[in-house]
């Protein structure tokens with residue numbers, strides 16, 4: 615198969631009616647700002663930044679549409695909440711609306727960018743004032759960031775997107791790490807630990823039967839029977855090496871760089887009885 619194009623990151627754009635969501639997305643995707651009417655349904659706009667494809671899913675902010683927002687939470691990579699930063703009278707409503715959104719378990723941990731829009735207006739509130747008014751400091755279950763901006767002049771939008779892209783890249787790294795952990799590391803660690811424990815049990819049986827020490831391949835001190843505590847300590851130490859090796863293999867395979875297996879990549883010896891190779 616040829617080069618695969620990664621799926622666009624889904625960015626859910628929410629906020630009260632009139633906050634400036636449509637104007638903001640139009641500015642981001644470099645469309646001319648049309649005459650704006652309240653949005654009536656889902657609007658999706660695509661763009662790309664720093665090689666990352668972005669899909670802005672914008673939902674209407676009028677109160678009658680807000681209960682429908684939750685139908686779009688699944689699979690979201692980032693949330694953008696747009697606030698009219700020049701309208702303190704609606705901050706409480708914005709705060710409670712955002713609180714309801716963040717309460718949904720479907721979006722737990724999804725990073726949040728708050729755009730304090732309309733910063734071109736004279737009565738704009740500063741980001742720290744908006745943090746206070748909207749009690750953003752209470753948000754502890756995800757990364758969040760507030761950026762003053764103006765959809766009309768374009769001010770602040772790039773700075774907000776820079777944070778957004780950094781978060782999305784972090785998310786990609788975390789997803790890779792999770793994939794590595796589940797596929798390679800877990801299997802190898804499980805096998806290695808099983809062999810260590812099997813070696814420990816065998817050793818215990820031999821001891822119970824009165825056989826002497828030093829009969830293993832390694833001989834001498836190395837052959838002394840290890841306690842489970844020793845095994846745990848060695849396992850902890852070696853698992854770091856295995857993790858690094860597994861990450862490397864997965865990275866090579868993902869990039870289709872050929873690599874060769876050698877007989878012993880990582881070797882763990884417990885009491886001279888167990889040899890665990892990374893194969």
Ligand code: GTP
Pocket residue numbers: 629630631632633634635636637638650651652653654673674675676696731732733734735763764765766767
């Ligand atoms: P709904 O679709 O009803 O949810 O509203 P919305 O959040 O999409 O708001 P929209 O983008 O339609 O903007 C509402 C009004 O605010 C429009 O008249 C815009 O021109 C105006 N507006 C949006 N952004 C800005 C801004 O940064 N500065 C100023 N001065 N006006 C803005």
Ligand code: MG
Pocket residue numbers: 635636637651652653674675
């Ligand atoms: Mg709109």
